[in-house]
Amino acid sequence: MTSANWTLHRSFFWVLSPLLSGEEGHHVHVPVYASGSEVLQKLQEKWNSTKQQRYPAMYSSVVGGIVLDPSMMVIPIDDHMVHRGHGVFDTAMISDGYLYEVDSHLDRLLISAAKAKISSPFPRETLRAILVQMTAASKCRNGSIKYWLSAGPGDFLLSPKGCTGPAFYAVVVASGSGVDGAPAAGHARLREGVRAITSMVPMKHPFFAAMKSVNYLPNALAMAEAEERGAYASVWVDDAGDVAEGPMMNVAFVTGDGDLVVPAFDRVLSGCTARRLLALAPRLVDAGMLRSVSAASISATDAKRCAEMMFVGSGLPLLPIVEWDGKPVGDGRVGKIVLALFDMLCEDMKTSPERVIVPYD
Ligand SMILES: Cc1ncc(COP(=O)(O)O)c(C=O)c1O
The missing domain is CATH 3.20.10.10 (D-amino Acid Aminotransferase, subunit A, domain 2)
Structure with a gap:
């Protein structure tokens, strides 16, 4: 065995040994949260510790409404967009209380969705109304909105057939955190x-x-x-x-x-x-x-x-x-x-x- 080989074998052994002896597992305590309220409390603590107030509103078709608590701005883990990248998105600027070019961005979202074989859960005008109402609820006058059409939640398989139906998500991002930073x-x-x-x-x-x-x-x-x-x-x-x-x-x-x-x-x-x-x-x-x-x-x-x-x-x-x-x-x-x-x-x-x-x- 050459010295290079020996180094490789030795480091391999050091990596493996704690796993084999189970030492790592002895010192790890993974909390189990059985109730939603405990999870919510943890998410809120985590969110508050970041001191970020950048996302004043989100819309989720899974929830069926606008969410104002950032710690609750979540997407199901079995959404096809999360685990297979089967989703499309777009954005638009909020400028002095107006949405700029939102119609051309919405048209492009629907073109992207058609190419990605994703249908919309709502007609175009409903998507537009959701974006406008979400922005109003956010009270944000300068920033951007981002929105996604997804094949939707379902099973974890590659085929979208198991998805329960397409989903629409959107969020408001207040100014200072966009493409251009401060x-x-x-x-x-x-x-x-x-x-x-x-x-x-x-x-x-x-x-x-x-x-x-x-x-x-x-x-x-x-x-x-x-x-x-x-x-x-x-x-x-x-x-x-x-x-x-x-x-x-x-x-x-x-x-x-x-x-x-x-x-x-x-x-x-x-x-x-x-x-x-x-x-x-x-x-x-x-x-x-x-x-x-x-x-x-x-x-x-x-x-x-x-x-x-x-x-x-x-x-x-x-x-x-x-x-x-x-x-x-x-x-x-x-x-x-x-x-x-x-x-x-x-x-x-x-x-x-x-x-x-x-x-x-
Ligand atoms: C890859 C890519 N090209 C171009 C653009 C510019 O597009 P827009 O002017 O619609 O923001 C974007 C931004 O969305 C992009 O992601």
Whole structure:
């Protein structure tokens, strides 16, 4: 036996020995809570110790109503979304007491659900009414709502046949805990811009990338990868060399000639913010600040020659990228087009006729 082998065997023995002797088990006392009230008390203690007051309301179709106690904001463990990832989700911003773009986010939720073979427990208008009433009950005026359609609770099998029926869950997340973290951090990022890297995490197949399912493991790994390398987020480039998207946002570019290009949505999530940007940006063409606006393929090589680059997504809504893979984007400073587009989207959040007023008491 070589010395390397011996080291391996020795450590194997040390790992195994406590298990064999049962020592571990002797010192562990696992409490058994037979009554729901004891469990509730434990959950409330746990929740209160976190001092987080960020989730002022939740809706659950399993409960059949709105829940205000955060310790009771739970999902059944046998829900197909929990143990098989068979669920889809979406989000929308609450801005000064209005829900912004909630209809396009709700439409996208239903498109994702159809692709994932999940039916809705309610008609679209009921889902919408639930979201509006939950937001009103939360009293939250700035933040976001997140909501899920799931194949629902049932058995623990892979087939959804054993599920008792689809479920709808939703939650309000108060401002300061969204995509962008604290508002002050958001302002600094807007002023200074952020760094991006090209992701090494394999991209999702277009079929899965185009639906907003709960399977965000590649996205979470892409985010972690960026943070480990000192970047704000990463960007996927597909096998053909074309720019795809970020892990929770789209990207957009301004060429040196003033063309705004958003990578086409055929292989990535059709972002509601990016679509709104495409609808509003022609105003900058009228103002002579841009030459054209389009959703089109753009290679990473061409993208890296652009004058400006930005992340686009709910909660940002735009974030200038000043460095990509260690090289400056344009002159390495926040550009004037991204700032003009940012102002335009912020104005839209305040004035869009499609905003939905929340009927607070
Ligand atoms: C993978 C991915 N791409 C793009 C987006 C941007 O979409 P939206 O503008 O609708 O937030 C998101 C955010 O949901 C996302 O998760």
